[in-house]
Structure formats: structure tokens, C-alpha cells
Amino acid sequence: MPTPRSLTGRRRSRPLYPLLACGLIGGLAAPAAWAASPGTQTGPAGASVSEQRLPGPSAPRGRVGLWTSVNDSTPNRVYWGRTGDVARVGKRALRTDPALNGVWRSFLTMGTGDLHRRGTIREARLLIQNTWSQSCAPYNIEMWDTGRIYKSTTWKSQPRWYNWLDTRHPGPSDVCPSRTLSFNVTASARAAQRNKWPSMTLGLKASNESHPNAYKNFAPSTATLRVTWS
Template identity: 70%
Template structure:
């Protein structure tokens, strides 16, 4: 029987396989992708001001994501940050209410993985929209528990295991870049245990310096599998 560690998501009709022969990022014109769907309350997540459909959402949309802030440990930011997922320490900006150390979570549906061959590789593609600095501050991605509308820093899901670490760029080339994270372990576990989804957590390796602060566009997230 599947476990209930990350039970969200709905089946999509489009096949995921095979992966693009030209590679994960270079061939992004037509990636295989999975998208999350409504949350436990039966409503759907708003991305970039638009209400997301449920199970019949077009390929590539993300339905479940949220961020948490250490400076506001009991505040839920579900539906309150537009299409901006934040990580790291924010201490500058026009809105001081957004300052603090951030983490973000994205849930991807995985039911389509159940009826295919064993996964050799899986990657999360997501656009890093801004970076406070182009210095080498890393972004970590983890396998985590599921998120809810009530998720806060104080009640954030468990961080199960580290998956990958990336540095968005240097020499001024660290803005608006598509990053690719290895999430093979989580995708394989979702397939093996027949989980309908998996939730991935993004956080900064350094939470002391505001230069490590970065933002991402959750609506660009894609789970690409081989």
C-alpha cells in the first residue's frame, strides 16, 4: 500500500515519456512535465493572479506551492506572494514586511509515473527570477512532506532528505535563469510507492547573508523524467 507522506495531485491524460533526446535544458521547447492540482480543501492554487483549474489543467502548471518566513513563524503565505517563491534572507526592499529568512515548497503530481518503466533520471526545472548577488550562494532542494494552506514556518513539513545543490551563476549572469535540479530519488520513491505527488523544498545554504536571497517563479516549474 502507498504511504500517505505526500498525498496530493491528480492524474493527467498526457504521457510523460520519452524524455527529450536533446537534453533537459537545451531541449526545453517540449519537455515532458507533471503538474500539481487542487489542495486538500478542494480549492485550487492561484498563480500569477489566475485561478488554476483542477485535474484538467494544461500541461506544465503548478497547483500547490507556498513559502514560509522565519520572521513571521505563524503566518501562512499561501496565495499572498503572487508568482514569487522566496528563499534566503531578505533584508532590503520597498516592503519591509517581506523581510526575513524564507523557504519555499512546490508539489508536483506523479500519478503518471506509475504506469511507466522505472525512472533513470528526473529533474525539476524552475526559473530563478532574481538574485540579490551573483556571488556563489547555493540553492538546495530537498524531499519534504506535503504543504497545506495552513503551512507556516512554525508548521512547515518535515525535510526528509537533501537531493541537489545549485549555484545560479556568476559574473553578472545570475538573473532570470532556468535551473535544473536532480530529483531522481524522490521521483523513484513516488513511482515505487505509487504516491500521487511529491513535494520539493527550496532553501538557501547560507541564511546569514542577504546576498544569498533569491526568488523563483513557481509557474515555470517542470518535472522532466527519463
């Protein structure tokens, strides 16, 4: 029997982007994008590695991407498919474009069908590119296991933030603003495998949501779920 969580935050449903075993696997996608093609890697000490990556914006149209952002200054506004390839995180406060100001959080949904295969997940990491930052100061970004998102998701109706997974320092200023952050999401991936969830949703938010210098943009099209198997 599925756990109570799988009937709420992890409700069973057919994922738009099923995973493909041992390779690049569609699950998270940019607006109107299709799944990626497969590929394989070899991890440390002979461990196998599989990756799930977000197809780029030039992929054929036909499906809605499973990610969105929310903003506290417009708590009832839907941003699903309306922010291009930009997932916003943290407090934004610019005089040049006040319509986008406010505290932002973003959510990414990854298909997890491939995780149901037999095997032990040694580690799972979510890699995503930070494409712009208000400041190169060392403000941290948090990754959380959250409930699922919908086309109607807003700040007021955002999913529940279940468990903290990882906090990453954005790195030295010499690679600011374009750098890839790697978050440990092993606990969420193992839960998806154990409970046979068809997908998992991960939330990004700034550790400091009161200071504008913590604001950052991320590119969902670069998101990759990298799983290492024992």
C-alpha cells in the same frame, strides 16, 4: 501496502492536478490555475522524456496552486496564494520593504500519477527560473524531498525536510538574475513511483540562511518536472 511515509508525509489523496502520460502534465500550478496541455519529446539514445509544467498566471481560474512559502520572522503567518508568482528563498534584509524581511523557504508539489506507469526512471529533474537575486555572488540553493504542504502551512508548521536531493550553483554573473536552475530529483521521483504516491513535495532553501546576499526569487509558473525514461 503503502509505506508508513505514504500515510504521513505522502498521504494518499486525489491530486488536484493528475499527470498526463508522456507530455506536459499538470501537477504544480500557480494560484487559481488549470492543468497544462500534453506534449512529448525524445531523449538521448532513444529514451523517452515527459515533462510536467506549471501553467502560467493567465490560465483559467478555478483551482489553488500547490506551492507556498514560509518566513521565520512571521512564523504563524500563512503565505499560500498571497505572494503572486514569487517563491522566496533565503534571508531577505531590505530597508525599503521590511515587511518581507526574514528567512524564506518555499515548497512545490508535483502530481506523480504518470510516474506509476511501467518503466524505469533514468533521471528526473526539476527546472525553475530564478527571476531575481539580492546578489550575483555564488550562493547555493538546495532542493529537498519534504512532507506535503497545506493551505495552513506556516514556518512554525512547515513540513519535515526528509532528504537532501541536490544543490545548485546559480551560475555566472553574466546571466544573473534571470536563469533557470535544474535540480536532480530522481530519488524522489523513483520513491513516488515505487510507493504509488499521488504527488511529491520539493523544498527549496538557501545553503546559507544567514547572509542576505543569498536571497533569491523563483517563479513557480516556470517549474517543470522533466523525466527521462529508459
